[in-house]
Every structure is written in C-alpha cells, then in structure tokens.
Amino acid sequence: MAISVKVMQRKNQEISYLRAALKGMALTFSHLKRPSVTMQYPEETKTEDWKLPERWRGTHRMLTDEQGRAKCVACGLCPQICPANCIKLVPGEDEEGHRYPLVYEIDEFRCVFCGYCQEVCPEEAIHVGQHYENAEYSRDRFVYDLERLCAQTHPVSTLWDPSDARGE
Amino acid sequence: MSEELVKLTIEGVEVSVPRGTTVIEAAKEAGINIPHYCYHKGLPIAGVCRMCLVQIEGAPKLQISCATEVAEGQVVRVFGEEESKARSSVLEFLLINHPLDCPICDQSGECELQDFTFDERQGQSRYNDFPKRYDPAEQFGDDVMFVANRCILCTRCVRFMDHAAEEPVLNVSERGDRAFIGMHPDAELNHPWAGNVVDLCPVGSLISKDFLHKARVWELDHTDSICTGCSQGCNIHIDTREELVVRLRPRANEDVNKFFMCDEGRSNYRWLNSGDRIEAPLVAEGGSLVASGWDHALARVAQIVKGSTGDAVVLASGKSSNESLFFLRELFGEFDLKAHFRNFTVDGELPLSGVEGLALREERIPNGTGARQLGYDDSFNGVSNASIFLILGDDLEGITPEMLSGAKNFIYVGTTLPEAARNADVVLPATTVAEEDGTYVNRDNRVQRFSQARTAPGMGRPAWWAFAEVLKELGRGDAVDTAAEAFDAMASNVGAFNGMSYSTLGKNGQKLAESSAGVSK
Numbered sequence: 001m002a003i004s005v006k007v008m009q010r011k012n013q014e015i016s017y018l019r020a021a022l023k024g025m026a027l028t029f030s031h032l033k034r035p036s037v038t039m040q041y042p043e044e045t046k047t048e049d050w051k052l053p054e055r056w057r058g059t060h061r062m063l064t065d066e067q068g069r070a071k072c073v074a075c076g077l078c079p080q081i082c083p084a085n086c087i088k089l090v091p092g093e094d095e096e097g098h099r100y101p102l103v104y105e106i107d108e109f110r111c112v113f114c115g116y117c118q119e120v121c122p123e124e125a126i127h128v129g130q131h132y133e134n135a136e137y138s139r140d141r142f143v144y145d146l147e148r149l150c151a152q153t154h155p156v157s158t159l160w161d162p163s164d165a166r167g168e
Numbered sequence: 169m170s171e172e173l174v175k176l177t178i179e180g181v182e183v184s185v186p187r188g189t190t191v192i193e194a195a196k197e198a199g200i201n202i203p204h205y206c207y208h209k210g211l212p213i214a215g216v217c218r219m220c221l222v223q224i225e226g227a228p229k230l231q232i233s234c235a236t237e238v239a240e241g242q243v244v245r246v247f248g249e250e251e252s253k254a255r256s257s258v259l260e261f262l263l264i265n266h267p268l269d270c271p272i273c274d275q276s277g278e279c280e281l282q283d284f285t286f287d288e289r290q291g292q293s294r295y296n297d298f299p300k301r302y303d304p305a306e307q308f309g310d311d312v313m314f315v316a317n318r319c320i321l322c323t324r325c326v327r328f329m330d331h332a333a334e335e336p337v338l339n340v341s342e343r344g345d346r347a348f349i350g351m352h353p354d355a356e357l358n359h360p361w362a363g364n365v366v367d368l369c370p371v372g373s374l375i376s377k378d379f380l381h382k383a384r385v386w387e388l389d390h391t392d393s394i395c396t397g398c399s400q401g402c403n404i405h406i407d408t409r410e411e412l413v414v415r416l417r418p419r420a421n422e423d424v425n426k427f428f429m430c431d432e433g434r435s436n437y438r439w440l441n442s443g444d445r446i447e448a449p450l451v452a453e454g455g456s457l458v459a460s461g462w463d464h465a466l467a468r469v470a471q472i473v474k475g476s477t478g479d480a481v482v483l484a485s486g487k488s489s490n491e492s493l494f495f496l497r498e499l500f501g502e503f504d505l506k507a508h509f510r511n512f513t514v515d516g517e518l519p520l521s522g523v524e525g526l527a528l529r530e531e532r533i534p535n536g537t538g539a540r541q542l543g544y545d546d547s548f549n550g551v552s553n554a555s556i557f558l559i560l561g562d563d564l565e566g567i568t569p570e571m572l573s574g575a576k577n578f579i580y581v582g583t584t585l586p587e588a589a590r591n592a593d594v595v596l597p598a599t600t601v602a603e604e605d606g607t608y609v610n611r612d613n614r615v616q617r618f619s620q621a622r623t624a625p626g627m628g629r630p631a632w633w634a635f636a637e638v639l640k641e642l643g644r645g646d647a648v649d650t651a652a653e654a655f656d657a658m659a660s661n662v663g664a665f666n667g668m669s670y671s672t673l674g675k676n677g678q679k680l681a682e683s684s685a686g687v688s689k
Contacts, residue, residue, distance in 0.1 A: 075271030076384040091381040097305055099272040099381055122271045 058131040062149035071125035078117035086110035127156035176242035191233035206322040207234035275372030277385030309357030319373040325365040391621035397433035401610025406621040447626020450595035470641040476555040485561020486533025489606030491654040495635035511546035538609035604630040605651035616677035
C-alpha cells in the first residue's frame with residue numbers, strides 16, 4: 001500500500017533564503033560598529049579594562065639594595081618553606097662580614113608558584129613576579145641563578161593580606 | 169645537699185625535693201620550665217637577668233626562682249597575672265638593645281631569647297630609638313666570635329671562665345646601660361675548654377667560627393653519641409645535616425662530663441665525613457684487590473679461619489666498640505690468640521679545673537677500658553709466624569707494612585684503605601662511630617651507648633655484624649641482627665657486663681660490676 005504524503009504548501013516569503021541571509025549579514029555588519037573586545041596579544045599585553053592581577057604569582061625576582069647587591073641574607077627560610085623544594089641556597093660571608101648567598105638558584109620548572117618564599121622572606125628580597133612569558137631554547141635555562149633573579153625587571157606580586165581581603 | 173625532702177606546691181603541682189634545691193630546679197620536677205637566661209645548672213648562681221621571677225605566697229614581692237631555696241609548704245605561682253607581667257616587662261627591657269637579626273644569626277632556632285619572646289607573643293617593641301650598638305663582630309679566640317650587639321649580659325660566659333675554667337679572662341666592663349662583655353687586653357679566649365661558652369650563651373652573642381653560616385639549626389638532626397677524643401667519654405650530640413656531620417655538642421650527663429666538652433673533642437668530627445671510604449668488600453685475586461659482595465667476602469674469611477690453626481693476631485682500633493671487639497674474640501676462639509688494640513697517649517691532661525673529674529685525658533682513645541676488659545692489650549709490635557692476622561679499624565699511624573708481613577693470611581676490616589693494608593687477602597668495609605650503634609667503656613668503667621647518626625656509605629656494615637656472619641658461616645653461632653643483640657651476647661659471656669642491656673644502660677650509661685673492674689688502669 002502506497003504511503004500517502006501530504007505536501008505542505010507555503011508562501012514564497014516563507015521558503016525564500018534571501019530574507020534569512022540578509023538578517024545574518026545585518027548582524028555581522030552590525031559588529032563593525034561595536035567596540036572591539038579582542039586583545040592583540042602579543043603586541044598588546046594589557047588594555048584599558050584588563051591587566052595582569054596585582055596578586056599574580058609568576059617567575060621570581062630578587063630585589064636589590066642601593067648598591068645593586070641582592071637584599072638576600074641567606075637566612076634559609078625560603079628553601080625551608082618551599083613545598084616544591086626548588087630553591088638551592090648556600091650561605092657565605094663577604095669581605096665586610098655580611099652574610100649573603102654564595103649560591104642562590106630557583107628551578108622555575110619545579111616551582112609551583114605558591115608564593116610562600118615571598119611571604120616568609122624577612123628581608124623582602126625574594127618575590128614572585130607579575131610575569132608569565134617564559135620561553136627558552138633549553139631546559140637548564142629555567143634554573144635562575146642569583147644574577148638572573150636580580151636582573152629581572154617585571155613588577156613583583158602583592159600577596160594576599162588576610163586583614164585586607166579585597167586589596168583595599 | 170641533705171637527703172631531707174621538702175614538700176612544696178608549684179602551680180598547683182605538689183613536688184618533693186631535697187632541702188637546698190632552688191625553686192627553678194623544683195619547678196623542673198613539676199614539669200614547668202621557668203624562663204631564665206643567667207641561671208645554668210653547671211655554673212654558680214648570679215641572679216642578674218631577672219627573668220625567672222615567680223610569686224611565692226607570703227613573700228612581699230616577686231622572687232627570682234634561681235636564687236630562692238625551697239621551703240616546706242611553699243606555694244609558688246609561675247603563670248599568674250602579676251609574675252607573667254613582670255617577666256614580660258623584663259623581656260621587653262632585654263629586647264631594647266637586641267637587634268632583630270634572627271635571619272642571619274646562627275643561634276636562631278636554638279635561641280632562648282627567641283623562644284621566650286615567641287612564648288610571650290610580644291611581636292613589637294615599644295622602644296626603637298637609641299639601642300646601644302658596638303662593632304658587629306669581635307674575635308675572642310681561635311673559634312669563638314663575639315657579637316656584642318646581641319648580648320643580654322647574662323654573664324654565663326664570665327662565670328664559666330671564672331669558676332669552671334678558672335682562667336678569668338672575661339668580665340663585665342663598664343656599668344649600667346654601657347656594660348658589655350670585655351676580654352683581658354693581653355689574653356685570648358683560647359682555653360682548651362673555651363668552646364663551651366658558645367653552648368652556654370643563651371643568645372647568638374658568642375658563636376663558633378667553625379659552625380658559622382654552615383647550617384640553620386632547624387635543618388639539623390641530633391643524635392646521642394660519645395666523644396671519641398679521649399678516655400673521659402664525654403656524652404655528646406652529633407648534629408648532622410643531610411648525612412653530613414656539621415658539629416659536635418656536649419650532652420648533659422652529671423656523672424661524666426656535666427654539661428661540657430673540650431675543644432679538642434668538639435673539633436674532632438671531620439674524619440666522620442671522610443670521602444675516601446671503602447664502599448664494597450674487596451678480595452685479593454691475582455695479586456690485586458677486587459671489589460666483591462658480602463657473601464663472597466665472608467665465605468672467603470670463613471675459609472681462611474677454617475683452614476688455619478695455631479697463632480692468630482688481631483690489632484683493633486681504640487675506637488672499636490665493645491660489640492665488635494667481643495665478636496672478634498669469638499671468631500678466633502679456637503686459636504692461640506694475641507689480641508691487641510691501638511693506644512694513643514699524649515703527655516699531660518688538660519683539665520677543666522673548676523669541675524671535678526673532668527679533663528681531656530692522656531689516653532686519647534675512647535674505649536681503652538673496654539678493650540682491656542675484653543682481654544686486649546696495647547703492646548703490639550709486629551706480627552711474626554702467625555697463621556692469621558686481622559686489623560680492625562684505620563688507626564695505623566706508625567705501623568709499617570713490614571710489621572704486618574709476618575702472617576700467612578691477612579684480613580683487614582676498616583673504613584678506609586691505608587697503605588699498610590693494601591696487601592690484605594680480604595678487606596671488609598666497616599662503619600665509623602657515627603654510622604653504627606654500640607658501646608664504649610670510659611676510664612671510670614662506665615659503659616655508655618652511642619647511636620647511629622648517618623648511614624654508612626656503600627656497603628659498609630658494622631664489624632660485629634661481619635664477624636657474627638662469619639661465625640654463622642662456620643656453624644658456631646646464630647645471625648646477629650642488631651647492636652642490642654650483639655651487646656646481649658657479650659653481656660651473657662663476659663662477666664663484667666653481666667646483667668646489662670641497652671635498656672639498662674639508657675642515656676647515661678652504667679658502671680661495670682665493681683669486682684671485675686680491676687683489669688683497667
């Protein structure tokens with residue numbers, strides 16, 4: 001038995017694609033007039049209404065004193081607190097009898113960027129930084145020595161202060 | 169101090185202590201540590217720091233517990249409002265001149281000022297205008313450095329030099345707020361026991377140049393041990409950091425060394441970190457020593473012992489433990505054995521004159537008494553016509569290969585391989601005093617335990633273990649797994665040690681039975 005098929009009869013304006021195409025194009029072209037939300041990374045790294053948060057914890061930076069020496073006194077608290085065990089420190093003494101780090105190395109690959117080193121530092125020497133662009137040609141370049149840590153120029157992170165939770 | 173007991177109440181805890189005890193000591197009996205700086209049990213009482221103030225019921229004002237004797241029915245309060253406030257004020261005054269340099273201070277982590285300040289939870293100073301300041305560091309002696317800024321003038325160092333060392337080179341110079349610890353202008357702090365002022369100093373004012381910047385205290389592991397420097401047998405802590413011995417410090421034992429140790433012993437730790445160690449058993453094959461395994465090497469020793477008869481000569485180091493010396497004797501039980509140990513003597517004792525019975529002794533080995541008890545003597549002068557010759561330990565200075573050549577078989581058990589031992593048939597890697605558990609007997613016949621502080625490099629094992637394994641191989645004994653078992657085996661075989669075990673020795677040791685103590689000199 002043949003199946004009887006009922007063919008719907010519709011008006012031309014309902015089955016024409018022209019109307020839908022024009023509607024779509026209208027939406028597309030309307031975007032030309034709207035403000036752009038795309039950030040042109042890497043040419044642009046921050047915009048009017050977006051920048052890296054203050055509390056961003058990225059690769060480290062060692063702050064220096066007026067003479068350009070690292071502020072670190074090699075107290076040993078950062079390797080002690082580091083949960084990833086990525087800080088190597090050998091203390092020594094300079095000509096004036098000041099304690100300073102003979103060796104200070106941070107393995108940025110091993111680091112988990114918790115920021116404990118900055119929090120524990122009594123001299124405000126080691127900081128995590130507002131920095132995230134890290135590319136190198138070899139893996140060992142990710143072990144930052146003291147010279148390299150001191151040479152970093154990016155802004156340092158502001159750690160969360162529980163007494164000022166909103167950063168005001 | 170009479171034996172009459174006095175009953176008193178400290179913070180609600182009733183304690184009975186002998187008459188004449190100070191309140192601060194009685195409080196320790198009650199489990200309360202009253203904060204203190206100038207007071208030290210091994211020194212005369214000064215009462216200058218005023219930190220140990222307590223309330224004694226009936227007394228018109230607060231008393232310093234270090235200089236107050238107990239009395240019957242006394243009621244002492246330590247943590248009440250008034251005395252806590254007084255102590256916290258004293259602490260605040262002490263902190264006026266104390267620099268906030270804990271991050272670079274070597275004492276940090278074992279500093280009493282730091283600990284009590286932390287307990288007081290006094291985070292901020294109300295005074296930071298004109299703290300007194302001196303030269304950052306002054307050299308007091310060969311190993312002692314003085315950081316005047318950190319000093320809280322407790323005078324423990326002055327009293328140690330006056331009353332214990334009896335060489336008064338330190339004093340309190342100037343007065344009042346200008347006071348500082350001064351040294352005699354023509355003297356140096358180089359008394360053979362001067363290093364103790366570093367331990368006595370409650371803050372980081374007197375510090376050891378040897379330990380300076382080497383490690384932070386909280387990275388260290390402390391192991392109870394015995395000094396190997398002389399026959400006095402001072403109780404010590406071996407402080408290790410990641411398997412390296414970084415310093416030795418005295419451990420309190422009222423019966424042996426009180427609270428002190430000499431500088432000679434204190435600096436005698438570098439050999440424990442020696443890098444030229446034998447790491448595997450070596451067996452002579454085709455004229456040279458070849459690295460081997462324990463099974464093969466022990467089988468070789470067993471073969472030598474089995475195939476020989478007649479004379480055997482052993483030469484043990486004066487640092488060998490009783491356990492090793494005992495099992496060594498057992499190993500050659502069926503031979504005509506000549507047992508010797510290496511003795512080193514230096515003319516003249518270096519006493520700590522203010523403390524009775526404490527000196528750096530002439531006999532510069534730790535276990536001469538133990539060796540004599542176990543039938544060893546120190547009259548070695550060469551080997552001739554022996555079937556087996558065995559050396560235990562490395563102390564071979566003054567011994568030439570010719571002196572060792574008169575034996576058919578030569579076994580060497582030690583930690584390094586000196587020239588004289590290169591023609592041995594078997595070399596077994598042993599452990600140092602820091603790498604094994606064991607006991608020594610000091611000159612007063614006191615048997616004292618030492619414990620393992622670091623792991624032995626490579627395949628090194630304690631000598632008693634190796635000898636017990638050979639005995640097992642020969643079918644003359646069971647395996648001995650621990651030093652405690654080795655000691656028990658010795659205690660049941662050697663009269664002088666009868667009835668002793670590691671648990672009866674404890675931390676302070678135990679004297680040999682009186683009747684059997686005649687062998688030693």
